[in-house]
Amino acid sequence: MASLQERIAEVEERVARACAVSGRDVSEVKVIAVTKYVSLNTVSACLEAGLEEIAESRWQDAEPKWKLLGHKGIWHFIGHLQTNKVKDVIGKFQYIHSLDRLSLARELHKKADAAGLDVKVFLQVNISGEDTKFGLAPEAVQGFLKEIAPLHRVKVIGLMTMAPHEEDPELTRPVFRGLRELRDELNLLGLTPEPIGELSMGMSNDFEVAIQEGATRVRLGTVLVGHEEGD
Numbered sequence: 718m719a720s721l722q723e724r725i726a727e728v729e730e731r732v733a734r735a736c737a738v739s740g741r742d743v744s745e746v747k748v749i750a751v752t753k754y755v756s757l758n759t760v761s762a763c764l765e766a767g768l769e770e771i772a773e774s775r776w777q778d779a780e781p782k783w784k785l786l787g788h789k790g791i792w793h794f795i796g797h798l799q800t801n802k803v804k805d806v807i808g809k810f811q812y813i814h815s816l817d818r819l820s821l822a823r824e825l826h827k828k829a830d831a832a833g834l835d836v837k838v839f840l841q842v843n844i845s846g847e848d849t850k851f852g853l854a855p856e857a858v859q860g861f862l863k864e865i866a867p868l869h870r871v872k873v874i875g876l877m878t879m880a881p882h883e884e885d886p887e888l889t890r891p892v893f894r895g896l897r898e899l900r901d902e903l904n905l906l907g908l909t910p911e912p913i914g915e916l917s918m919g920m921s922n923d924f925e926v927a928i929q930e931g932a933t934r935v936r937l938g939t940v941l942v943g944h945e946e947g948d
C-alpha cells in the first residue's frame with residue numbers, strides 16, 4: 718500500500734486536476750482528513766505530514782485523539798450530532814458540518830454562548846432525498862435560516878451534503894450541483910449576515926466531481942488516510 722506521503726501527493730494532484738478542468742484555483746478547495754477509521758498514531762502522522770484539518774464523526778472515537786492532538790490542528794465534527802453531545806464538542810471542534818434541526822441549533826447556541834464562543838456550522842442538506850440520510854430537505858432551508866437567525870452564536874458559513882455511493886461518480890453530479898444552486902439562491906435572499914460561502918461536499922469516491930461543482934471543502938477518509946480496520 719502507498720505511504721501516507723504518497724497518498725497525500727496523489728490526492729493533491731487529483732484536486733489540482735479537478736480544479737484545472739473547472740477553471741478553479743486550488744486555493745479555493747481545502748482537504749479535510751477524515752480520521753474516523755484510523756488510529757491516534759495515524760492522526761498524528763497526518764498532522765506531521767502537513768494535513769491541517771481533521772474530521773471525526775463520533776465524539777467517543779475522537780476523544781482520545783483530540784485530547785492528545787486537539788491543539789495541533791483544525792477539527793471538524795462531521796457526524797450526526799446528538800443534542801446531549803453538544804457539550805463535548807463545543808470549544809473543541811471549530812466546525813460542525815451536521816446542523817440539521819432546530820433543537821440542535823438551540824443547544825449549540827446555548828453551549829457556545831455559555832463558553833463565550835461562536836460556533837461555525839454547515840447546514841446539512843439532504844439533496845439526494847434518500848430517507849437513509851440525515852439533513853434538511855432543500856425546501857426547508859430558507860425557513861430554517863429564519864428560525865435560527867436569533868441564535869447569534871451559530872454562524873452558518875456553509876452547506877454540507879453527502880451523495881449516494883455510486884460506482885460511476887459522474888452520477889453524483891446533480892446532487893453536488895443542487896447544493897451549489899441552493900447556496901446561490903439562498904444568498905440572493907440575503908438570509909444570513911454574511912453570504913454563505915462554503916460547500917462541504919465530496920468524499921473518497923466522488924470528490925473530483927464535487928470540486929467541479931464548487932466544493933470548497935472535501936472530506937476524505939479512505940483515499941487519503943486509509944481505513945485501518947480490515948484493510
Ligand SMILES: *Cc1c(COP(=O)(O)O)cnc(C)c1O
Nearest residue numbers: 751774795920921936937938939
Ligand atoms: C466517513 C465520512 C467521510 C469520508 O468517507 P470516505 O469515503 O472514506 O472518504 C466523509 N464525510 C462524512 C460525513 C463521513 O461520515
